[in-house]
Amino acid sequence: MTGKTRTDRSTAPADGAVRAVEPGPGAPAGWLALLAGPLSFGIAGPALILPDAARDLGLTTAAATWIVTAFGWAIAVGTPLAAGLQSRRGARTALATSAALVLLGAVLTLVAPALPALVAGSALQGLGTAGLTTIAMSLTGSARAMGLVTASLATVGSTAPLAGDVVADLLGWRAALALPVLSLLALPAVLRRRPVTPLSGARFDLPGAVLLTALVTALVFVPHDWQAAGAAAAVAGVAFGLWLRARPDGFVPAAVVRAPVFLASAGAAFLLAVVNFGMMYALPPLLAEHAGWSSGRVGLAITWPLLFGGLASYLVIAATARAPFRALAAGFPVLGAAGVALAGLSAVPAVLLVAQALTSLAAASGQGAFATRAGAAVADGARPAAMGLFNLAYLLGAAFGPAIATLPAG
Known part of the structure; x- marks a missing residue:
């Protein structure tokens, strides 16, 4: 990264001299996984409860989907913004700010009387969880830790629709929409480790932040x-x-987007997300048509291959930690393509579920493996920015996949 790097202000001595900082032991990977994983509740959790929310609010289900759209927009925009905050103010300030946004959004979601307030609450939760996830990934110190963090995102995502439905039955649909607040359970443990990351000495680039936000917003709505x-x-x-x-x-930082390994990693993550999330939307109609299953049975059936992909990805990421980058760049896309080919060749339900398992495993494993390589491809001071942009690429893939999958139906 070009520009100077400085220490976190909270560690600078009173006399103004800059001295070396020895960060404490890193936060355990389990706490980082808990910090990141609940983001997936905001993406997949509302899947089965939006009709209930729409009915209680006197709206159509299509209108209620703005709750999910707001969350998706917020995590896409919030990811690079949180990375910028971490780069300039440090991990502790970024964690506190992100946590405050999540808490405020959850409270607003629980008490909101109408759709506009619910949309605002969802957006605030999205901004906050995007920050917590980006920070969690930047604080990982090994491929195993990164694997656990990304596996938590995939695992929570696979069970989020059912979890949201259960919580809605017990506590109401508003409580289900506030499930991302569970990420705050990890905050005390992470903050106790006094996370320290290198800070950028460059002056804040407001035009750059505005232009990136405009670009991301436009891409989300493409x-x-x-x-x-x-x-x-x-x-x-x-x-x-x-x-x-x-x-x-x-x-x-230009040094990040010009790093070949970073670009290849982010591009591969984008493609894997397109394939996996596209498959998640393409398979249910096929299963309903060819197997005659109800929507509830389809949802339960798809949970298992998604859960397999999330859990198995931890082992795959650990096993490929020392693999050559070219092997990863070829292997995971081939695995995802095999899932797509399998789904295109057979309409047998068991085969379709195996296809979903392959694309889920490829995306969840690829996200963790490529995130590790993307972070290692840049200087330490640029790591938060790299993680933010990498996550942005993956999230854009998650937005494009369902849209592409539903084109034939449209």
Whole structure:
């Protein structure tokens, strides 16, 4: 990363001299996994409870989906913003800010009288959990720790629809929408370890942050209105590219986006997410049509291959920690492509579920393995920014996959 690197302000001595900082022992991977995993409740948790929310609010289910759309937009926008905050103010400040957003969003969700307030609460939770997840990934110190964090995201995501349905039955659908607040259970344990990360000495790049936010916002809406959003994304992309050349040490460090291994890792993660989340939306209609299963049975059946992918990914990431990057760049996409091919060749329910297991394993394993390589491809001071941009690529894939999968039906 270009620009100077400084220590966290909380560790700087009173006389203004900059001395070496010895960070305490890193937070245990289990706490980092708990810090990150509940983000998936906001993405997948509302799947089965939106009709209940719509009915109680006097809305259509389509209108109620703005709750999920707001969360998706917020995690996409919040991921690079949180990384920028961590780079300039340190992990502790970024953790506290992200936690406050999650808590405020959860409270607003629980008491919101109408849809606009619910959308705002969902967006606040998305911004906060995006920060907590990005910070958790940046604090991992090994491939095993990264594997546990990404496996938690996949595992929670696979069970989130059923968990949300159970919580809604017991406590109401508002409580189910507030499940991302569970990430705060890990906050005291992580903060007790006094996490310290290198800080950027560069002046805050407000134009760069605004341009990146505009670009991400346009990209998030491309699947919903590709003409208008695509044009906006093209304009924002050109403007952002020009600004990046003029300010290489700005909000997005040019050293990160110019690192070949980082670009390859982020690109592979994007493609794996497109395939996996696209399969998650393409398979239910096929199972309902060819097996005659009800929606409840389909949802329960798909949970198992997704859960397998999330749990098994931890072992795969640990086993491939020392594998050559080229092997990873070829292996995980081939595994995902095999799942797509299998689904295209057979309509037998068991085969379709195996196909989902393959794409889930490829995406969950690839996310952890490539995140480790992406972080290692840049200087320590640029690691938070790299993790933020890497997660952004994966989340954009999660947005594009379902849209692509539903094109034939549209």
